[in-house]
Amino acid sequence: MINPPASFRWTRRIFLLVLAVFTLVPVLVMLSSSLKPLQDVQGPFRWIPSTLTFRPYVDIWKTVPLGRYFVNSLIVAGGATVCSVVIAILAAYAVSRYRFKGRRVFTVTVLSTQMFPGILFLLPLFIIFVNVGDSTGIALYGSRGGLILTYLTFSLPFSIWMLVGYFDSIPRDLDEAALVDGCGPIGALVRIIIPAAIPGIVAVAVYAFMTAWGEVLFASVMTNDTTRTLAVGLQGYATQTDVYWNQVMAASLVVSVPVVAGFLLLQRYLVAGLTAGAVK
Secondary structure (H helix, E strand, C coil), X not given: CCCCCXXXXXXXXXXXXXXXXXXXXXXXXXXXXXXXXXXXXXXXXXCCCCXXXXXXXXXXXXXXXXXXXXXXXXXXXXXXXXXXXXXXXXXXXXXHHCCCCCHHHHHHHHHHHHHCCHHHHHHHHHHHHHHHHHHHCCCCCCCHHHHHHHHHHHHHHHHHHXXXXXXXXXXXXXXXXXXXXXXXXXXXXXXXXXXXXXXXXXXXXXXXXXXXXXXXXXXXXXXXXXXXXXHHHHHHHECCCCECHHHHHHHHHHHHHHXXXXXXXXXXXXXXXXXXXXXX
């Protein structure tokens, strides 16, 4: 194996160092601010707090109903993730393994939805949800289920496209071997294709969860006080007279823990899934 030249190694180290600084400095600022009293945060910034306190981490649960927002976000993000993964697996398997009329049109249509900004869908979805509620009594507007359906419009097209590329990289001989052993198409999918596609499925799940977890625009319009999610609920730390910056920083760190922990646990699957999905 040929070692890269010294100039390349030093350039890579400097680039990674700069990238690490840009990544860690905001986190350190948040951590420092979350350990200060409010008056210290509003004054000149100091890296080391003159008065160290963990009170903001206690108050964040009292100033706003953060626990309820946390549960709402888990239900919405988890529901959107499960629905995206299940539907994307079935759709991607059909597109990857079968040739049917309209296959190319379906693939292009699914991918083309990613070209439009999400704000274009805000008013149509709002009108549809309100009319469905008035006509059938099914409350979509202001409900967790309606927000899950909303997030599917973002995550599902990309999830299908990504899994199609991953399923295409799995040899068709595996399907044929499963059919010879007596499995039907669904049996081959469940027993052969899905276990072989775990990295790609995990990558899709992480993408869908992160998209739903941090979304603000639709969550601010499609929810009410009962179904509000974390991304919108953090605005509750700002009142008409003041902003509890230390609690904002503490809450931001707390709500980031599930995403960061999940990403670290599934990192090796995520990298493998993105790599295989990109190679098509």
